[in-house]
Amino acid sequence: MARAVTTQTKVGNTVVAWIIALLIFFPILYTIITSLKTEQEAIAGFSLIPSFTFESYQAVQSQNDYFKPFMNSVILAVGSTILALIVAIPAAWAMAFNPTKRTKDILMWMLSTKMMPAVAVLVPIYLIFLNTGLMDTRFGLTILLMLINLPIVVWMLYTYFREIPGEILEAARMDGATLWGEIWYVLTPMAVPGIASTLLLNIILAWNESFWTIQLTTTNAAPLTAFIASFSSPQGLFWAKLSAASTLAIAPILIMGWFSQKQLVRGLTFGAVK
Amino acid sequence: MGKIQLRDVNKSFGATNVIPKVNLDIENGEFVVFVGPSGCGKSTLLRLIAGLEDTTSGTISIDGRDVTGEAPAKRKLAMVFQSYALYPHMTVAKNIAFPLKMAGEDQAAIDKKVSEAARVLNLTNYLERRPGQLSGGQRQRVAIGRAIVRQPSAFLFDEPLSNLDAALRGTMRLEISELHHQLGTTMIYVTHDQVEAMTMADKIVVLNAGNIEQVGSPMELYRSPRNIFVAGFIGSPKMNLVEGPPAEKHGAKTVGFRPEHIAISTTEGEYQGKVGVAEHLGSDTFVHVHTDALGTMNVRADGEIPVHHGDTVWLTPDPAKIHRFGKDGLAL
Ligand SMILES: Nc1ncnc2c1ncn2[C@@H]1O[C@H](COP(=O)(O)OP(=O)(O)O)[C@@H](O)[C@H]1O
Ligand SMILES: [Mg+2]
Numbered sequence: 001m002a003r004a005v006t007t008q009t010k011v012g013n014t015v016v017a018w019i020i021a022l023l024i025f026f027p028i029l030y031t032i033i034t035s036l037k038t039e040q041e042a043i044a045g046f047s048l049i050p051s052f053t054f055e056s057y058q059a060v061q062s063q064n065d066y067f068k069p070f071m072n073s074v075i076l077a078v079g080s081t082i083l084a085l086i087v088a089i090p091a092a093w094a095m096a097f098n099p100t101k102r103t104k105d106i107l108m109w110m111l112s113t114k115m116m117p118a119v120a121v122l123v124p125i126y127l128i129f130l131n132t133g134l135m136d137t138r139f140g141l142t143i144l145l146m147l148i149n150l151p152i153v154v155w156m157l158y159t160y161f162r163e164i165p166g167e168i169l170e171a172a173r174m175d176g177a178t179l180w181g182e183i184w185y186v187l188t189p190m191a192v193p194g195i196a197s198t199l200l201l202n203i204i205l206a207w208n209e210s211f212w213t214i215q216l217t218t219t220n221a222a223p224l225t226a227f228i229a230s231f232s233s234p235q236g237l238f239w240a241k242l243s244a245a246s247t248l249a250i251a252p253i254l255i256m257g258w259f260s261q262k263q264l265v266r267g268l269t270f271g272a273v274k
Numbered sequence: 275m276g277k278i279q280l281r282d283v284n285k286s287f288g289a290t291n292v293i294p295k296v297n298l299d300i301e302n303g304e305f306v307v308f309v310g311p312s313g314c315g316k317s318t319l320l321r322l323i324a325g326l327e328d329t330t331s332g333t334i335s336i337d338g339r340d341v342t343g344e345a346p347a348k349r350k351l352a353m354v355f356q357s358y359a360l361y362p363h364m365t366v367a368k369n370i371a372f373p374l375k376m377a378g379e380d381q382a383a384i385d386k387k388v389s390e391a392a393r394v395l396n397l398t399n400y401l402e403r404r405p406g407q408l409s410g411g412q413r414q415r416v417a418i419g420r421a422i423v424r425q426p427s428a429f430l431f432d433e434p435l436s437n438l439d440a441a442l443r444g445t446m447r448l449e450i451s452e453l454h455h456q457l458g459t460t461m462i463y464v465t466h467d468q469v470e471a472m473t474m475a476d477k478i479v480v481l482n483a484g485n486i487e488q489v490g491s492p493m494e495l496y497r498s499p500r501n502i503f504v505a506g507f508i509g510s511p512k513m514n515l516v517e518g519p520p521a522e523k524h525g526a527k528t529v530g531f532r533p534e535h536i537a538i539s540t541t542e543g544e545y546q547g548k549v550g551v552a553e554h555l556g557s558d559t560f561v562h563v564h565t566d567a568l569g570t571m572n573v574r575a576d577g578e579i580p581v582h583h584g585d586t587v588w589l590t591p592d593p594a595k596i597h598r599f600g601k602d603g604l605a606l
Contacts, residue, residue: 170326171359175373175420176347185372189363 028250035243042239056244063241064230066248073223073252075138076213077206080145081153081199087146088153089195093187095154096161097169107158110151118148118211129216138221141213145206153202160194197263200256207253224249275337276428276460277302278323283332285318285484292318293484295332300428300462300477302337305454308464309471309507310481316464319481320430323462325349336427347376352421353430356437358413360405366416367392367401373424391419411442418453428460435470447474468508472496480504502603505530511560511572513597520545520568521598526606530597533560533574536589540581543588547571549581563587 034042035057036050060066095103125144134140164187172186188195210225217226228249231242257264278300285293292315300306308316321327323334325346333342341349352373360369367388374384392398395415405413414434421429431450435443451474454461465471471478472492480487480495480503488500492508499505505513513530521529537543538561547565561573561581571589581587598606 165357165359167355167357167359168361170346171353171355171420172361172372173326173346174324174351174353176376176424177372178347178376181376186361190361 028254031243031246034239035247037240037243039238039240042243056238056240057248060231060241060244060248064227064245066227069222069224069227069249070252072138072221073207073225073249076142076145076221076223077203079138079142080149080206081202083142083146084150084153084202085157085195085199088150088157088198091154092157092161096158096164097166107155110154114151122215125212126215135216136218136220136222141216141221141223144212144216145209148209148212149202149205152205153198156198156201157191157194160191160198163194164190193263200260200264204253204257208250275302276300276426277337278428278460278462279335280323281333281335283319283322283334284330285315285322285327286330291484293322296484296486298479298486298489300460303458303460305451305461305463305474305476306479307471307475307477308462308479308481309468310466310487311507312466314481315484316466316481317432318484320353320432320462320464324351324353324430350424350427351430352424352426352428353432354414354417354421354434356433358405358417358437360413360416360420362405365402365404366397366408366419369405369416370397370419370423373420377424387423388419391423394422395419410438411446414438414446415449418450422453422457426459428462431461431463433465434463435465436467450474469510472508478508480507482507498605499530499597500605502528502530502599505597505599505605511574514568514571516568524596524598526598527601528599528603530599531571531591532595532597533572535592535595536571536573537592538563538573538575538579538581539588539590540585541588543590545571545589547587547589549583549585549587552581552583554578561587563589565589 030048033048033050036052036054037047038051038053038055041047041051095107129135129140132140134143168190169182169186172182177185207223208225210229213223213225214229217223228242228245231238231245278298280296280298283293283296283298284291296319308319310316318327322329325341325344325348329342333340335341336349336351361372364372370388370391371384374387379387388401389398392401395418397412397415397419400408400412400416405416408416417434434450435446438446447470450461450463454474463470463474475492477489478492478495479489482503488495488504495504495508499508499513502515506515509532511533513532514536515528515530517528521527545565545567547563547568550562550564550570552562553560556578557576559575559577559579559581561575561579563571563573565571568589573589600606
């Protein structure tokens with residue numbers, strides 16, 4: 001009896017999980033399907049079966065260079081993430097292992113910057129970029145993306161580091177480890193999974209950031225998000241081409257996500273499941 | 275060598291003064307137990323000695339050398355933590371080898387010392403496992419192994435047995451005492467369990483709210499507790515403390531009768547009472563007796579005695595073993 005209930009529950013959970021997963025994935029799936037349609041099919045209405053033509057991909061390729069925005073995306077996403085980690089690791093260590101009365105407030109204050117819509121600071125940042133010559137430069141955008149994601153990176157790392165019992169670090173100290181030895185032999189190996197999933201998640205966030213990358217670039221530093229946007233032109237929407245561009249833009253990150261999904265799941269559920 | 279001296283050691287966390295002022299001498303080779311109720315500052319005192327906390331004022335010296343400002347690594351002390359604090363990503367062998375590696379010893383010497391420690395601690399077959407694949411008792415032994423390989427001048431233990439079940443605790447208690455006899459190294463052992471303190475210590479330091487209440491050998495503390503706190507804390511079951519007329523009769527504010535120093539009889543005696551609960555263990559019998567004159571008394575009798583709930587009994591404290599305390603709580 002008990003076993004029957006368990007099996008039923010399991011089947012039910014699986015079905016619900018699949019429905020939710022399909023609902024979430026559907027926009028991406030439909031984008032891919034649409035990218036394989038002709039423009040006429042694309043406007044014609046809802047249909048799940050494309051004619052499997054690659055003409056949109058060819059059109060997109062000939063109309064706009066894919067390689068340059070792709071490289072820009074890689075540089076911005078990876079560069080901003082590594083910079084963020086360099087700043088966030090010491091910050092998170094300090095807050096996790098030597099907290100003060102104000103640590104919680106500082107964390108909350110950091111997070112609060114993410115509660116503000118980006119457009120609220122568009123004008124000041126736009127002006128800063130304009131006046132310092134950072135407009136449409138990879139350097140400026142890398143720094144900006146780093147700053148935007150920094151609160152999340154610090155929060156994630158802080159959560160991981162907090163899970164590492166302080167007594168283990170103290171044991172290393174008692175065992176004669178110097179600060180460097182403590183960090184290299186004990187802290188880092190224990191924190192590697194957390195650092196890795198923070199890195200992966202942040203690359204995804206930076207890759208998909210589209211507000212600032214579109215506002216502050218024209219050609220030189222434009223990443224794939226701007227590449228997509230260039231296909232929604234005022235002359236009329238070309239659904240199939242837009243979808244093909246989107247598919248090309250998300251493909252690299254989708255592939256990376258697929259191969260690192262174990263890390264990501266662990267990263268996103270770390271505090272909750274243990 | 276491992277002679278440790280604390281002089282006027284004071285520790286505050288912000289505004290809370292956890293250790294008001296402690297003076298203590300620990301001789302080389304001694305097994306010293308810090309005992310006291312939870313939250314009384316035992317761990318803090320141990321961590322001050324270890325160097326994991328900085329003193330607010332006062333000095334700590336090891337073998338005559340002032341180490342007050344020194345980093346833990348420089349003090350040549352080894353510590354065993356309550357949570358074991360093993361390195362989860364290293365094998366047992368690597369865990370035990372870690373202090374040697376940090377000391378820069380060569381691999382051949384490390385291997386030799388690790389296998390020797392593993393042999394002593396019965397860990398030889400587990401050297402390639404990770405801490406997560408060991409039982410609590412085995413993890414405890416790895417933690418001890420990690421402590422002994424470096425031949426420290428003293429060992430610090432912070433409630434090392436409190437995560438183990440009762441049976442294992444008894445065995446590990448013996449193993450640690452045995453280790454102390456073998457190595458002859460100073461050991462400072464923190465516990466809230468007075469049985470551990472009584473059975474293991476050469477010298478017990480009774481702490482209460484950050485103050486040392488008394489320092490002495492287990493039998494000194496048992497026979498002549500300096501005040502009511504020590505009297506109530508040392509000894510199991512606890513000493514019966516009585517105020518009022520029975521105490522005045524002995525010229526004291528409070529008198530204490532140890533459960534094992536009260537004779538119980540079903541026919542005659544000094545104080546009459548009724549049996550509440552009688553716990554028959556075979557080797558001993560613990561009897562809770564409700565008396566009019568003394569209140570509820572715990573009595574321990576040798577072997578099996580025929581008393582049961584509701585029986586009327588008479589209690590007679592051994593007059594030579596009555597503890598008397600004055601108004602200030604100090605022994606008279
Ligand atoms: N890092 C700390 N910050 C503030 N208070 C602390 C800290 N560590 C210990 N305390 C306080 O000091 C007192 C003694 O703690 P502790 O030494 O751990 O007691 P014990 O080991 O005897 O149970 C407790 O009241 C505890 O709350
Ligand atoms: Mg403690």
